[in-house]
Amino acid sequence: MHYGKHLLVEVITKNQKNLSNESFIKKVFEKIIKATKTKKVMPITSYKFPPRSTFQGKISGGLTAFSIISESHLSIHTWPENNYFAFDLFSCKNFNEQQIIKIIKDNFAINQIVYKTIERGMQVNFKNPEPIPERIKNA
Amino acid sequence: MHYGKHLLVEVITKNQKNLSNESFIKKVFEKIIKATKTKKVMPITSYKFPPRSTFQGKISGGLTAFSIISESHLSIHTWPENNYFAFDLFSCKNFNEQQIIKIIKDNFAINQIVYKTIERGMQVNFKNPEPIPERIKNA
Numbered sequence: 014m015h016y017g018k019h020l021l022v023e024v025i026t027k028n029q030k031n032l033s034n035e036s037f038i039k040k041v042f043e044k045i046i047k048a049t050k051t052k053k054v055m056p057i058t059s060y061k062f063p064p065r066s067t068f069q070g071k072i073s074g075g076l077t078a079f080s081i082i083s084e085s086h087l088s089i090h091t092w093p094e095n096n097y098f099a100f101d102l103f104s105c106k107n108f109n110e111q112q113i114i115k116i117i118k119d120n121f122a123i124n125q126i127v128y129k130t131i132e133r134g135m136q137v138n139f140k141n142p143e144p145i146p147e148r149i150k151n152a
Numbered sequence: 153m154h155y156g157k158h159l160l161v162e163v164i165t166k167n168q169k170n171l172s173n174e175s176f177i178k179k180v181f182e183k184i185i186k187a188t189k190t191k192k193v194m195p196i197t198s199y200k201f202p203p204r205s206t207f208q209g210k211i212s213g214g215l216t217a218f219s220i221i222s223e224s225h226l227s228i229h230t231w232p233e234n235n236y237f238a239f240d241l242f243s244c245k246n247f248n249e250q251q252i253i254k255i256i257k258d259n260f261a262i263n264q265i266v267y268k269t270i271e272r273g274m275q276v277n278f279k280n281p282e283p284i285p286e287r288i289k290n291a
Contacts (some may be wrong), residue, residue, distance in 0.1 A: 055197075058197050060193050083201070088227070098157060099273075140226050
């Protein structure tokens with residue numbers, strides 16, 4: 014049984030632009046939701062962390078945004094002080110990773126980007142599964 | 153630069169018990185947050201999907217819960233119709249995977265459980281990184 018595909022993306026940007034911008038990040042989420050034809054079931058949740066003091070002075074705080082979709086979720090965590098963010102898309106509906114990577118590249122000033130895809134679910138992850146009960150196997 | 157550890161857990165339960173129970177799932181999240189000494193920055197978000205019709209009749213809908221913590225996030229997606237859930241903990245603060253697995257085992261009727269841990273961040277994931285700017289290296 015296959016329960017979904019989980020795309021994990023690590024990005025280094027050229028600058029901090031938009032990494033603390035909640036409305037911008039939400040717009041990028043909307044683009045990904047549209048492109049993957051998934052369905053948002055409630056408003057996107059986001060939290061902006063307070064500014065941090067660095068040796069360069071105050072710097073905008075990072076943010077976390079999360080969207081619950083029928084197919085699972087999107088999440089992002091940004092670290093503007095390091096021009097870094099981590100993005101995840103977990104969907105029980107198949108999607109094209111390249112399409113997601115393109116949206117990310119088109120919307121941020123990318124310095125470096127890497128990603129990996131992990132299959133979620135028992136047939137993939139359970140090497141020696143117990144026999145699956147009939148009622149589940151036939152569901 | 154290391155940005156965190158991401159634990160991905162796949163679980164097959166013996167029954168559907170608590171897989172549609174929002175308050176129960178939230179309590180399990182609270183236990184994990186307490187055990188990892190992480191900090192919840194806003195109330196846990198959850199969404200319960202409508203019941204599904206199966207050949208056995210109506211079955212409780214799955215749920216998704218998500219908690220934004222200072223250190224990143226916890227998430228869960230349940231499929232009661234298949235006695236399955238996927239749990240994730242992404243934290244920029246180190247934690248003991250075994251402690252999390254124990255909490256999951258103690259709180260659900262486990263049939264099978266597997267997990268993997270992925271390091272997030274550029275030193276781990278970027279095999280040939282560009283030189284890191286001095287201001288970032290020293291931050």
